[in-house]
Amino acid sequence: MEQLFVSAVGGMRERWLQAFPDAKVADSVAAIGVATSSARGIVWLDVANTPPELRDQRVRDAVAFGWPVVVMAATPGESEAFRLLNQGAVGYCHIGAVPEQLREIALVVMHGGFWMPPELMQRFLALSRRVIAPVYSMEHELNELTSRELMVAEQVAHGASNREIAAALNITERTVKAHLSAIFEKLGVRDRVQLALAMNNIPTYATVN
């Protein structure tokens, strides 16, 4: 099991070696490709000194390598945490995490888990309520859609026009409209915009009111 620390600064090198005596430290993501030969490992990506607008890309690059990626940030913020995890990272911790913690995190991510600071996870879960709640109400109605209607609804959910949907499903625009009318009725939305939002679990004025 290899531990690869990618950091432009490397100020924490000692701490990292303390956690994993055989850890390697590279100064850029690009160096990952040649830094290793073993089959499994973890990439620890230090983004503390990376400009915010470049972090997403660095994470994506690291993820592309194929190993689980743990992001280490100087000021762990929830918005950034979720964004970077969304890029494919499976862990997000403070750059100053103590060796014991690093080993814990390594265990977690190597076994398919996600890791982030408990307070972030709490926040994460609290948010899920708000995000998920609308779905629950619509899940029921979605089941009332026929298979064809569902296909149309999904296309709309991705921003497709009637013409595009017709082409995609190989039917006429007229038929698309027919399905849409049925969908609006069943889901209780008034137009395609609200349908698109509803399909993506986003509350609309109509839903709220």
Add this chain to the structure above:
Amino acid sequence: MEQLFVSAVGGMRERWLQAFPDAKVADSVAAIGVATSSARGIVWLDVANTPPELRDQRVRDAVAFGWPVVVMAATPGESEAFRLLNQGAVGYCHIGAVPEQLREIALVVMHGGFWMPPELMQRFLALSRRVIAPVYSMEHELNELTSRELMVAEQVAHGASNREIAAALNITERTVKAHLSAIFEKLGVRDRVQLALAMNNIPTYATVN
């Protein structure tokens, strides 16, 4: 390290014992209190045969015991997963998870991680992102919008019609249209549906292509 499986049915007992030879199986949450004496362990809560409306309570009861709780469901659904994790559970998996998987999950949760099926985690992250940073991916382009244009865009992002926007901002529909044209141009979307989706960080066909 103790593994406590709480299940009213216990149909998976063999599988569980295969994963953890010294696992204990109790038939109710109430039995937890007397079933154990050691200091650390995991509670595996089988809710497959529990009526949906009672599951929250059972999870809470299990969590109150003090050990990490992993919920095992017959039909893992996102809305339920997030709801139960929100009750304090730290894992959510299929009741039919294979022994190897159970051991992986055990490792993860015993080291402070969360575990849920990868596809759920993906979904989770995508959803949370919308709440946390509703407009991040377009931040760059959004900065090019004037303040008035931003107001209009936000209304569209919530499914408002031109008439509603006009009323809300106390301007004419014509002006709304003018702003919208400018918004479409600046953000590179072609209509209000794609704008609404883009404002909520949802990729559209146009974005993909």
Add this chain to the structure above:
DNA sequence: TTTCACCCTGTCCAAAGGTACAATGTGCAG
């Protein structure tokens, strides 16, 4: 066989959305 849900399509029409061209007013930086 009949009924029924679902899928498909047509015509017509009204409403909403979106663009083009044009103009007025306001406030701010140079």
Add this chain to the structure above:
DNA sequence: CTGCACATTGTACCTTTGGACAGGGTGAAA
């Protein structure tokens, strides 16, 4: 003062959307 970005609105015109009314085809269940 002058240029410039921004907000506002108008007219005209075209496209897209959605609803109303109407009908044909198919497969499965009663």
